[in-house]
Amino acid sequence: MKHLYTWSAIAAIVVASVSGDVFLSRAMKQVGDVGALRRRLGSLAVVVRVLRNPWFLAGVLLMACGFYSLLFALSWGDVSLVGPASASLTFVGNAVAAKIFLHERVDHRRWMAALLVAGGVVLLAR
Amino acid sequence: MTFRKYLVLASVTIFAAVGDSFLSHGMKQVGEISSGDFKDLLLAVVNPWVALGILFLLGFFVAYLTALSWADLTYVLPASSLGYVLLALIAKYFLHEQITLWRWLGILLISAGVGFVTQGPALTHHHPACSEAEADRELVGSRSHT
Numbered sequence: 001m002k003h004l005y006t007w008s009a010i011a012a013i014v015v016a017s018v019s020g021d022v023f024l025s026r027a028m029k030q031v032g033d034v035g036a037l038r039r040r041l042g043s044l045a046v047v048v049r050v051l052r053n054p055w056f057l058a059g060v061l062l063m064a065c066g067f068y069s070l071l072f073a074l075s076w077g078d079v080s081l082v083g084p085a086s087a088s089l090t091f092v093g094n095a096v097a098a099k100i101f102l103h104e105r106v107d108h109r110r111w112m113a114a115l116l117v118a119g120g121v122v123l124l125a126r
Numbered sequence: 127m128t129f130r131k132y133l134v135l136a137s138v139t140i141f142a143a144v145g146d147s148f149l150s151h152g153m154k155q156v157g158e159i160s161s162g163d164f165k166d167l168l169l170a171v172v173n174p175w176v177a178l179g180i181l182f183l184l185g186f187f188v189a190y191l192t193a194l195s196w197a198d199l200t201y202v203l204p205a206s207s208l209g210y211v212l213l214a215l216i217a218k219y220f221l222h223e224q225i226t227l228w229r230w231l232g233i234l235l236i237s238a239g240v241g242f243v244t245q246g247p248a249l250t251h252h253h254p255a256c257s258e259a260e261a262d263r264e265l266v267g268s269r270s271h272t
Contacts (some may be wrong), residue, residue: 005272021199021203022199024190024194025194025199025202026197028191028194028195028238029194029195030240031195033193033195033196034191034192034195034196034197034215035130035192035195039149048234052192060233064133076208078242089202094200094203095200098198098199099199099200102198102199103250104198104199104200104250105250106200107229109242109243109245109246110200110204110242110243110246111137112239112242113200113204113240113242113243114200114203114204115239115241116236116237116238117203117204117207117210117235117236117239117240119232119234119235120207120210120232120236120237121207121210121232122231122232123228123229123231123235124210124214124229124230124232124233124236125232
């Protein structure tokens, strides 16, 4: 039963952080190249523009949900399971979500990178 | 990709790894916090290592958002995952933790992944009102002209 709790919390972490990352990425694409904007409008204008973006606010909220799910998961399961399982599933989930929702061209190179990093994270925690 | 942009990706990596190490070091000093005890949680921030860690993680967030403003999510995440390697090295040399053969193998895999993704393009170019296949054909067309 505890196993089931841990894995549902891990699933919650993955869903929240993947959607949070996707939202933040969409927000920053709408804002535009921050370096160029800062040279043109100044730092304060860039900060205001980021903070007023609804995708940004939703992304931060989802990140916070992910963090709380992590705290729950850690209270039920070992850190050596929760940490790498959520991190590596998030990597792979991000590749899928970026392809579907952000229409990024996830080529073989990027799939390989996501899988290699996910595998590496699992080994790091052994 | 310009030198400045690699610098931003490097700061994403370094701020995250160093911030996490500071937080870890600080929280070990603070000791266990029972869940729901908000007074203890607030007091933890007074620990200089925890405060420094939070400052570094704020720096990480700014660098991360900057990178996302000109690069794909599927580029930024693997490219900045060298932080896991950095974290392992900090753990070995500063926190004196043992690194097993499995961990070195994990570090090798992550580095290989980073190598893969940074050789490709950083940003997908979207052509408004045209499908991916059309964009592909356009790409091939422009190549044959040059």
